[in-house]
Amino acid sequence: MSAAIEIATVVKRYGSFEALRGVSLSIREGEFFGLLGPNGAGKTTLISIVAGLSRPDSGEVRVMGHEVSSDYRAARRALGVVPQELVFDPFFTVRETLRITSGYYGIRRNDDWIDEILAHLDLSAKADANMRALSGGMKRRVLVAQALVHRPPVIVLDEPTAGVDVELRQTLWQFIRRLNRDGHTIVLTTHYLEEAQELCGRIAMLKQGQVVALDDTSALLRRFAGGRLQLTLTGAPLPEALAPLRLDEGGQASGASDAPAGLSRKVALRVDDYAGIEGILAVLREGGCRIDEMELQHADLEDVFVQIMKDNR
Numbered sequence: 001m002s003a004a005i006e007i008a009t010v011v012k013r014y015g016s017f018e019a020l021r022g023v024s025l026s027i028r029e030g031e032f033f034g035l036l037g038p039n040g041a042g043k044t045t046l047i048s049i050v051a052g053l054s055r056p057d058s059g060e061v062r063v064m065g066h067e068v069s070s071d072y073r074a075a076r077r078a079l080g081v082v083p084q085e086l087v088f089d090p091f092f093t094v095r096e097t098l099r100i101t102s103g104y105y106g107i108r109r110n111d112d113w114i115d116e117i118l119a120h121l122d123l124s125a126k127a128d129a130n131m132r133a134l135s136g137g138m139k140r141r142v143l144v145a146q147a148l149v150h151r152p153p154v155i156v157l158d159e160p161t162a163g164v165d166v167e168l169r170q171t172l173w174q175f176i177r178r179l180n181r182d183g184h185t186i187v188l189t190t191h192y193l194e195e196a197q198e199l200c201g202r203i204a205m206l207k208q209g210q211v212v213a214l215d216d217t218s219a220l221l222r223r224f225a226g227g228r229l230q231l232t233l234t235g236a237p238l239p240e241a242l243a244p245l246r247l248d249e250g251g252q253a254s255g256a257s258d259a260p261a262g263l264s265r266k267v268a269l270r271v272d273d274y275a276g277i278e279g280i281l282a283v284l285r286e287g288g289c290r291i292d293e294m295e296l297q298h299a300d301l302e303d304v305f306v307q308i309m310k311d312n313r
């Protein structure tokens with residue numbers, strides 16, 4: 001199958017800072033692809049280069065075969081981008097906003113499709129409301145609608161569910177899944193790793209401007225054999241010997257884990273097999289930690305993510 005997006009050794013600098021350090025990725029037609037990474041990893045920078053809004057210092061990007069800088073119009077037509085930031089002209093209604101966006105692409109009489117998009121995003125009742133009168137979540141739905149007015153084969157969503165309630169998330173994902181089933185290629189960035197795990201067939205992880213993992217979601221999960229041991233401890237602090245096994249970033253993810261000795265605190269540790277649990281229990285006992293609660297859970301994408309980020313320090 002041919003590539004929907006081909007990114008070849010892209011480098012992007014801001015002054016002397018290298019935000020992208022030779023990123024290469026090939027996203028196939030029809031994929032539901034996840035682009036993950038911590039804050040500042042370069043995801044938005046990469047998306048703005050794919051969308052032709054920013055130029056790479058070197059490297060090349062193609063969307064449906066069209067090189068983004070030399071063949072901008074064709075590349076842009078093939079792409080629908082849902083940006084992270086909410087920027088609108090407050091004086092237009094939702095429908096006017098979508099008609100204007102259609103006009104940018106030279107599409108007239110697009111109302112049938114606009115109505116269909118509005119219905120799928122649960123926005124029909126707001127079609128004649130002014131943009132300034134919409135809530136943040138509603139505005140985000142309009143951003144999604146805007147990205148779709150020209151029926152692009154490739155759709156890129158940059159954190160579309162940030163600050164969005166559960167109901168809209170579900171409506172949105174249902175619609176995006178349907179578009180994917182209909183053959184659209186979807187690229188998603190999100191900090192909600194459960195969403196990525198559920199939706200994406202393949203995932204790239206970026207860190208400090210480099211791809212540090214690229215694989216099928218199921219393969220990434222398999223790579224992490226074993227699971228997470230969720231413990232509630234009292235007594236002495238967690239013994240140093242167990243620190244490398246921590247899955248909760250040394251307490252940042254679970255605020256109570258670094259509570260003073262004596263108070264109970266939660267710690268998540270990586271275990272590769274049942275035999276590993278015995279070793280952990282022995283170290284805890286010797287270190288003077290008491291276990292109040294213990295649960296063994298399956299590793300999820302969040303565990304894989306934390307581990308990969310640690311391995312690439």
Ligand SMILES: Nc1ncnc2c1ncn2[C@@H]1O[C@H](COP(=O)(O)OP(=O)(O)OP(=O)(O)O)[C@@H](O)[C@H]1O
Nearest residue numbers: 014017019037038039040041042043044045046084
């Ligand atoms: N216009 C700019 N000028 C200078 N530095 C920039 C600019 N845009 C981005 N950067 C820097 O480039 C790096 C990558 O930023 P980018 O926004 O692409 O990250 P991200 O992965 O999208 O992060 P987030 O998850 O927070 O959205 C960051 O260190 C950021 O500070």
